Ligand SMILES: Nc1ncnc2c1ncn2[C@@H]1O[C@H](COP(=O)(O)OP(=O)(O)OP(=O)(O)O)[C@@H](O)[C@H]1O
């Protein structure tokens with residue numbers, strides 16, 4: 265077994281029932297994600313990028329095929345193990361940030377701490393450390409409605425990083441942002457990757473941003489096609 269492989273997808277398919285019959289979204293996805301990889305997935309709207317990300321993140325189940333995390337096949341019947349994996353090893357960032365409006369910035373960030381075994385002092389410290397890293401310390405007590413779109417997305421990133429996951433799954437994290445803020449978010453991912461070796465898989469529609477990652481895949485007609493990153 266290659267110890268550097270974090271996740272491996274073997275012949276993953278996903279079919280949704282639809283009024284017109286079965287909708288075959290993923291038709292045989294093979295992907296090997298190594299520790300520290302910076303991957304981007306591109307493709308037009310509706311091809312199945314979110315579906316694929318949700319399957320990698322164990323939020324959704326493939327119709328067929330197998331997924332291996334750290335060399336071990338995912339067992340969908342073992343809910344407890346799946347939950348632990350999702351909570352401790354994977355950080356999710358969605359296009360819509362899903363911050364809790366009634367909570368302040370710091371409360372949103374430390375949310376994952378509430379379901380961990382950490383002491384309160386430790387998770388406050390960790391939350392503040394992340395805020396500092398993202399240049400957001402002075403907004404600690406703000407509610408999300410007072411933040412800009414880019415700042416909200418940073419809070420969502422801090423929350424996803426809270427338990428120091430091995431893998432960050434980001435589904436169009438910059439979709440609602442102007443190019444400058446989008447670039448800033450992607451640079452944060454690159455820094456996290458460099459500082460902590462965190463593996464990044466990001467979906468984007470923006471080719472300029474995609475090119476900042478090491479491996480670019482196009483999702484087309486249910487298959488992943490590796491593209492040459494000519495900027496390297
Ligand atoms: N739960 C579901 N039930 C039935 N069909 C679904 C379901 N989820 C997604 N689909 C369909 O699967 C296809 C792929 O959807 P998906 O959200 O993965 O696309 P996407 O590539 O992320 O698109 P976008 O770029 O617009 O976010 C779409 O045709 C969608 O309508």
Ligand SMILES: [Mg+2]
Pocket residue numbers: 313314315435
């Ligand atoms: Mg999507």
